[in-house]
Amino acid sequence: MIKQVISKLYNSSPRELLHQLRARLRPTKPSWADDGEVRRISDELRRRFSVYQVSGLKTISPQEFSDYIHSKIGQVDYQAEGYADYELDRQRDLSIKFHWGHNHDFGDFRLEGRMGDRHINLLANFITLFPISIEDFEDKDVFDIGCWTGGTTLLLASLGARVFAIEEVRKYAEMTSFLAKSFGIDERVTVEPISVYDCNSDEFYDRFDIVYFPGVIYHLSDPLLALRILFNSLRVSGVILIESAGINREEPFCRFDGSLVYGTGTRERLDRSGWNWFVPSPSALYRMMREAGFDEVETLWHRPTSRVYGYGRKVSQVGICKAGLSVPSIR
Numbered sequence: 001m002i003k004q005v006i007s008k009l010y011n012s013s014p015r016e017l018l019h020q021l022r023a024r025l026r027p028t029k030p031s032w033a034d035d036g037e038v039r040r041i042s043d044e045l046r047r048r049f050s051v052y053q054v055s056g057l058k059t060i061s062p063q064e065f066s067d068y069i070h071s072k073i074g075q076v077d078y079q080a081e082g083y084a085d086y087e088l089d090r091q092r093d094l095s096i097k098f099h100w101g102h103n104h105d106f107g108d109f110r111l112e113g114r115m116g117d118r119h120i121n122l123l124a125n126f127i128t129l130f131p132i133s134i135e136d137f138e139d140k141d142v143f144d145i146g147c148w149t150g151g152t153t154l155l156l157a158s159l160g161a162r163v164f165a166i167e168e169v170r171k172y173a174e175m176t177s178f179l180a181k182s183f184g185i186d187e188r189v190t191v192e193p194i195s196v197y198d199c200n201s202d203e204f205y206d207r208f209d210i211v212y213f214p215g216v217i218y219h220l221s222d223p224l225l226a227l228r229i230l231f232n233s234l235r236v237s238g239v240i241l242i243e244s245a246g247i248n249r250e251e252p253f254c255r256f257d258g259s260l261v262y263g264t265g266t267r268e269r270l271d272r273s274g275w276n277w278f279v280p281s282p283s284a285l286y287r288m289m290r291e292a293g294f295d296e297v298e299t300l301w302h303r304p305t306s307r308v309y310g311y312g313r314k315v316s317q318v319g320i321c322k323a324g325l326s327v328p329s330i331r
Contacts, residue, residue: 034128037128038121038124038125038128041123041124041127041128041134042120042121042124044134045120045123045124045134045155046120048155048158048159049119049120049154049155049158050105051158051183052104052106052154052158052179052183053105053106053107053108054066054106054107054108055107056183057182057183058182058183058184059181059182059184060182062108065106065182066106066108066109068178069111069175072098072171072175073098073099073100073111074097074098075097075098075171076096076097076098076270077096077098077171078091078095078096080170080171081095081096081169081170081171083095083096090259092259092274092275093265093267093270093271093272094114094169094270094271095169096270097270097271098171098172099113099114099271100112100113100114100149101113101114101115101119101148101149101150101151101172102115102116102117102118102119102148102149102151102152103115103116103117103151104151113149113151115148115151115215118214118215119151119152119155120155121305122152122214122215122243123152123155125243125302125305125309126214126241126243126309126311129300129302129309129311130241130298130309130311131311132210132239132241132311134159136210137156137159137160137161137210138159138160138161139160139161139162140160140161140162140209140210141161141162141164141207141208141209141210142156142161142162142163142164142208142209142210142211142212143164143166143207143208143210143211143212143230143233144156144163144164144165144166144212145165145166145196145211145212145213145216145230146166146167146168146196146213146215146216146219147165147166147167147172147173147176147191148167148169148172148176149172149175149176149179150165150172150175150176150179150180150191152165152212152214153165153176153179153180153189153191154179154180154183154185154189156212157180157185157188157189161188161210162188162189163188163189163190164190164192164207164208165189165190165191165192166191166192166193166194166195166196166198166199167191167192167193168193168194168195168196169193170193173191173192173193174193176189176191177191196216196220196226196229196230197222197225197226197229199229199230199233200229200232200327200330200331204229204232204233205232205233205331206232206233206234206235206236206317207233207234207235208233208234208235208238209234209235209238209239210238210239210240210241211230211233211234211238211239211240211241212241213230213240213241213242213243214241214242214243214244215243215244215245216244217242217244217280217285218244218245218246218276218277218278218279218280219275219276219277220277220278221277222326223277223278223280223288224288224291224292224325225325225326225327225330227240227288227289227291227292227294228292228293228320228330229330230292231292231293231294231314232317232330232331234314235314236314236315236316236317237313237314237315238313238314239311239312239313239314240289240294240310240311240312240313240314241310241311242285242289242308242309242310242311242312243307243308243309243310244279244280244285244307244308244310245276245279245307245308246279246280246281246282246285246301246306246307246308247279247280247281248281248301248306249281249283250281250283251281251283251284252281252283252284252286252287253280253281253284254278254279254280254281254284255278255279256277256278256279257274257276257277257279258276258277259274259275261274261276262274262275280308281301281308282299282300282301282308282310283299285299285308285310286299286310289310289312291320291321292320293314293317293318293319293320294312294313294314295312295313295314295315296311296312296313296315297310297311297312298310298311298312299311
């Protein structure tokens with residue numbers, strides 16, 4: 001016990017210790033939510049998402065809609081992503097071959113996505129774990145990071161949000177744009193085929209009320225820079241919601257994997273998981289968020305999914321330590 005206390009004192013700054021003490025004095029939620037509440041919120045999110053069926057198409061016929069989507073699934077088009085032949089061995093399988101992201105019942109047909117119902121479950125978890133509700137998304141400007149084939153983007157739009165989504169894989173960004181246009185919500189949904197690192201400019205400063213950032217940070221080679229870019233993109237009082245693969249450790253550690261460590265799947269099928277850079281513990285994510293400028297930070301290990309969740313608020317526009325920063329000119 002004494003060893004743990006000494007280690008915590010050694011590894012924490014006075015300011016961080018003060019924040020941790022304040023956090024302990026506040027009423028806290030468990031690292032999992034009431035199952036009944038999660039189901040209730042999930043059911044409501046599914047109800048809202050159900051408007052995206054072929055009966056709700058606005059600009060295209062059901063047959064043309066189905067034909068276009070099915071023509072893309074399984075397509076291999078690394079040239080369109082800008083990769084040269086000699087680079088292919090190091091590129092992510094899911095960037096080379098088109099894989100559908102989340103489950104979607106379009107009415108006339110249903111697609112099973114690699115992520116299943118994660119778009120529903122993630123948002124339900126955020127709402128039950130942190131101080132944010134379904135109503136908080138209505139009429140808000142939301143920055144959707146890594147939209148894949150649009151499941152999360154459509155869900156956020158169904159809550160009444162104005163969504164600006166980015167996706168570094170061009171074919172997925174194009175699919176999300178296609179869905180938004182097909183369902184007639186392209187006035188409220190904008191999609192750009194860019195990386196989060198491309199968002200470090202005046203046009204993104206102080207622009208959003210909510211940054212939605214699940215399942216991405218551990219795929220980034222510079223997570224602190226990304227967090228600072230997203231901090232700058234928020235208006236004062238705006239919030240960020242983060243979810244990540246993680247390690248269940250008390251210490252502020254990150255596991256480094258890199259692009260040569262793979263999970264399930266095979267190279268032949270181009271369906272391997274992996275391509276993870278820094279996989280954080282909850283306390284490591286906490287420190288990164290604080291360094292990036294966020295306040296009111298909460299991070300936790302979510303036992304049911306064995307993932308890390310985080311929440312933070314931009315209380316004011318504060319600086320960031322420039323020593324050793326990869327982009328020292330950043331705001």
